[in-house]
Amino acid sequence: MKKLFAVIFLLCISNLHSHSQPAAKPNVIVFMVDDMGWQDTSVPFWNKATDFNKRYHTPNMERLAKEGMKFTNAYAMPVCTPTRVSLLTGVNAARTRVTHWTSPEQNKNTDHPDATFNPVDWNINGLSPEAGVGHTFHATPLPAVLRQNGYYTIHSGKAHFGSSGTPGSDPKNLGFDINIAGSSIGHPASYLGQKNYDSPVKGKPNRNAVPGLEAYHGTDVFLSDAITIEALKALEKPVTEKQPFFLYLAHYAVHTPINADKRYLEKYLKMGLDSIEAKYATLVEGMDKSLGDVLNYLDNKDIAKNTVVIFMSDNGGLSRTPPRGGKAWTHNLPLKAGKGSVYEGGIREPMLVRWPGVTRPGSVAEQYVIIEDFFPTILEVAGAKNQKMLQQTDGESFLKLLKNPALKNQQRELLWHHPNRWTPEDGPNINYASAFRKGNWKLIYNYEKAALELYDLQNDIGEENNLAGSNPEKVKELAALFTRKLKKWDAQWPTFKATGKQVPWPDQITVK
Numbered sequence: 001m002k003k004l005f006a007v008i009f010l011l012c013i014s015n016l017h018s019h020s021q022p023a024a025k026p027n028v029i030v031f032m033v034d035d036m037g038w039q040d041t042s043v044p045f046w047n048k049a050t051d052f053n054k055r056y057h058t059p060n061m062e063r064l065a066k067e068g069m070k071f072t073n074a075y076a077m078p079v080c081t082p083t084r085v086s087l088l089t090g091v092n093a094a095r096t097r098v099t100h101w102t103s104p105e106q107n108k109n110t111d112h113p114d115a116t117f118n119p120v121d122w123n124i125n126g127l128s129p130e131a132g133v134g135h136t137f138h139a140t141p142l143p144a145v146l147r148q149n150g151y152y153t154i155h156s157g158k159a160h161f162g163s164s165g166t167p168g169s170d171p172k173n174l175g176f177d178i179n180i181a182g183s184s185i186g187h188p189a190s191y192l193g194q195k196n197y198d199s200p201v202k203g204k205p206n207r208n209a210v211p212g213l214e215a216y217h218g219t220d221v222f223l224s225d226a227i228t229i230e231a232l233k234a235l236e237k238p239v240t241e242k243q244p245f246f247l248y249l250a251h252y253a254v255h256t257p258i259n260a261d262k263r264y265l266e267k268y269l270k271m272g273l274d275s276i277e278a279k280y281a282t283l284v285e286g287m288d289k290s291l292g293d294v295l296n297y298l299d300n301k302d303i304a305k306n307t308v309v310i311f312m313s314d315n316g317g318l319s320r321t322p323p324r325g326g327k328a329w330t331h332n333l334p335l336k337a338g339k340g341s342v343y344e345g346g347i348r349e350p351m352l353v354r355w356p357g358v359t360r361p362g363s364v365a366e367q368y369v370i371i372e373d374f375f376p377t378i379l380e381v382a383g384a385k386n387q388k389m390l391q392q393t394d395g396e397s398f399l400k401l402l403k404n405p406a407l408k409n410q411q412r413e414l415l416w417h418h419p420n421r422w423t424p425e426d427g428p429n430i431n432y433a434s435a436f437r438k439g440n441w442k443l444i445y446n447y448e449k450a451a452l453e454l455y456d457l458q459n460d461i462g463e464e465n466n467l468a469g470s471n472p473e474k475v476k477e478l479a480a481l482f483t484r485k486l487k488k489w490d491a492q493w494p495t496f497k498a499t500g501k502q503v504p505w506p507d508q509i510t511v512k
């Protein structure tokens with residue numbers, strides 16, 4: 001009898017061994033919001049709650065912050081496509097040469113004509129997974145690498161990686177197994193199911209009509225909900241089959257058109273907001289509901305513990321009026337300016353990360369991070385090995401910060417390069433400007449004014465006190481580093497219309 005038990009015991013052990021698996025790879029969700037400002041949330045990302053934090057209602061972001069880690073110095077590029085291409089490639093916009101937003105139409109330069117500068121020859125068609133496509137950055141996209149490593153990859157929402165007719169316009173060419181509603185468009189024609197997410201022009205579909213959501217046409221389902229419902233449906237397969245997944249849930253919200261999500265409107269009107277700003281707040285709250293739906297799904301499926309959730313926005317809050325209500329360039333105060341600008345209002349983002357067992361609940365990381373860091377971080381989280389990639393990356397993994405948010409690296413250099421004209425009108429460093437951060441110092445270069453501005457972000461988050469005149473030594477030091485990096489990365493640099501000569505480099509500017 002004893003012998004029989006021993007045999008059964010041994011059989012059980014060997015059975016256990018033959019079925020034992022290495023620890024499951026974590027699932028990864030990147031929850032990307034479009035054009036959301038740093039304070040368009042009830043989660044304060046500064047050292048105090050601001051009036052904007054008090055205006056917006058984002059209970060699910062509050063939950064994520066409470067359960068995970070908040071990044072107070074997280075950055076993206078000033079406009080959409082550069083951020084999205086850096087996220088998918090790990091390469092800075094100065095090197096991808098996708099420095100501006102790509103048109104849904106192929107070979108169309110979205111740079112507005114400028115009186116002073118000739119436009120640079122930037123990659124106007126965006127990212128390409130294939131070689132030989134004109135005006136594109138050819139690279140191996142993040143989902144393709146994750147797929148090599150056993151991940152099931154889902155795209156839902158706004159893509160905007162490349163112009164239509166190029167391979168990069170379709171997420172399925174970029175390594176996504178599933179694409180829901182993503183294409184070359186940078187914003188929806190409408191958020192309303194009743195309008196088929198379209199806004200026909202002269203009876204013809206708008207070029208920004210959202211594709212692939214026909215099942216919701218004529219319904220009351222708001223766009224932010226439709227892409228969430230479909231994303232969660234698509235998760236059923238990997239969750240059931242216990243395959244690790246990468247979900248890129250990229251909201252069209254809160255980009256224009258500022259359509260009201262009527263479920264939330266009354267509350268904001270009662271607060272006394274003008275009708276545009278009240279509608280804008282509903283776009284924010286509807287996006288936050290989607291986050292709640294995702295978090296609840298993870299709980300219901302009992303997979304929250306093994307899922308990393310990363311919340312991010314792709315550029316600063318829009319602050320042009322119209323389409324925003326109120327006074328221009330006030331929507332991100334105390335941060336200066338907004339979308340399009342290399343001032344903090346255009347590039348500083350609300351970022352949250354939750355990875356149960358790794359991120360300490362309610363923790364805060366003050367170290368600055370930037371969008372190209374997502375690529376190496378996610379690959380490290382996924383334990384990706386022997387990845388076959390075309391590009392050399394510029395980002396730095398922030399996994400070490402998730403484990404220890406107290407880490408600081410004041411030597412790190414960040415760079416924003418925007419040699420483009422975003423709008424016909426002028427605005428605070430929204431056209432032809434670049435910036436550089438090292439430690440708490442930030443140097444801004446405005447090509448038109450041929451001027452450098454120096455700010456101490458630790459003491460002057462609003463970039464109100466330009467210290468260039470009083471600290472020429474620091475300007476000189478940073479301008480040299482800034483120029484070195486721009487040249488090393490072979491960054492494009494415009495020429496003057498009048499002379500054909502190149503605009504001076506930052507280290508050639510004399511501070512007056």
Ligand code: CA
Pocket residue numbers: 034035079080255314315
């Ligand atoms: Ca955007």
